[in-house]
Structure formats: structure tokens, C-alpha cells
Amino acid sequence: MSSLCRDRERSGTRSNEQCAPVELRCCGRGELFALSDVVSVRAPQPAATRGLVSAELPASMRQGSVLINTSRYAVVGQEALTRVLKEGRVHAVPGVTGPEVLPPRRPLWDCDNALITPRPAGSQGDEWRRPADPAAGGVARWAAGGSFAHPVPYERLEFLA
The missing domain is CATH 3.40.50.720 (NAD(P)-binding Rossmann-like Domain)
Known part of the structure; x- marks a missing residue:
């Protein structure tokens, strides 16, 4: 089985050397759809x-x-x-x-x-609690003058879901 990848965060496609550790062949979006x-x-x-x-x-x-x-x-x-x-x-x-x-x-x-x-689909029943606990902890650290555990740099905001 072969795997292809496309990373929209980088200009162009990733080199095969970058993909090699996870055995992926990087390609453009058109090739990805046509071959997969x-x-x-x-x-x-x-x-x-x-x-x-x-x-x-x-x-x-x-x-x-x-x-x-x-x-x-x-x-x-x-x-x-x-x-x-x-x-x-x-x-x-x-x-x-x-x-x-x-x-x-x-x-x-x-x-x-x-x-x-x-x-x-696939609900486990604790979807709201799982993200809420770390979020509440982050707010508590920030309110106490600390920093966030996983800060999101502003310049990467558009690339993160």
C-alpha cells in the first residue's frame, strides 16, 4: 500500500525526505485526488x-x-x-x-x-467535559499570572482548527 500526502501550510509540496520517516509520498492536490x-x-x-x-x-x-x-x-x-x-x-x-x-x-x-x-456520530457522552477541563485549567493559570500550556501564535491562527 502506498500513501500520499499534501500539506497546505507549506508552499509547494513537502520533499520526499521530509515525508520518508512516515513512508509518505508528497504530491500536489490534483495528483492526490487523481491517484488515491x-x-x-x-x-x-x-x-x-x-x-x-x-x-x-x-x-x-x-x-x-x-x-x-x-x-x-x-x-x-x-x-x-x-x-x-x-x-x-x-x-x-x-x-x-x-x-x-x-x-x-x-x-x-x-x-x-x-x-x-x-x-x-460516535458520541461518547463526555465530549463537553474533555475539552472543558483543559480550557478551565488554562484560564485559571492565566488568571493567576501564568502562561497557557499550548499557546497559539497569532500568525498560525488561520491554520489551526
Whole structure:
């Protein structure tokens, strides 16, 4: 099995030397979609990633391939993805739809090759507590004059979800 990667934070693609420790071959976005059996899109949703996955990318995917979107819905154009799915060549797990929850009679519901799940699929019941505890601890440290355990530099804010 071979794996491909694309890192949007760096200009161009990462060199194979950078990818070698994890056995990835780095390539451009177009090549990634055209050659992969499974594409998993993971990106935050600042203005820079809106429409990051254009209509041409899912349309270029191979017969039987799968597109998984764990980003926000605006990163992968939902209307364009629906058109590609209606062709029947590819499958998709949209992950997040716009709007959440996808209303009845939206064309995406008619795509048998789309696995539509509610956003909290796989709920464990403690989703709010897990992030709340470290956040509360960070606020307490800051209020006491300390620093944050994992500060986010302003210049990286757009790249972090």
C-alpha cells in the first residue's frame, strides 16, 4: 500500500525526505485526488480554505474511490460533490453538511453512494467535559499570572482548527 500526502501550510509540496520517516509520498492536490483510493480532507474553515476542494478535484477521482470530509462543509463544495456523486463513480462521507442537520429533500440525500451521519456520530457522552477541563485549567493559570500550556501564535491562527 502506498500513501500520499499534501500539506497546505507549506508552499509547494513537502520533499520526499521530509515525508520518508512516515513512508509518505508528497504530491500536489490534483495528483492526490487523481491517484488515491481514499482521500481524507482535514482542514479548518478560515476564509482561506473555503472551497479548497473545488468541483474538479472530486470529479478527477478514480472509479470506486472514497472522499471523506472531516472539515467543515464549506471546505468541500457540497453542491459540486453532490453532482459528482450523482455520476455514481465515487463514494463520499461528507461528515459535515450545510446546514447541519441536512434538511429533507436535499439532493445529497438521494445519493446512495454518500454516507450521511449526524455530526455527533460516535458520541461518547463526555465530549463537553474533555475539552472543558483543559480550557478551565488554562484560564485559571492565566488568571493567576501564568502562561497557557499550548499557546497559539497569532500568525498560525488561520491554520489551526
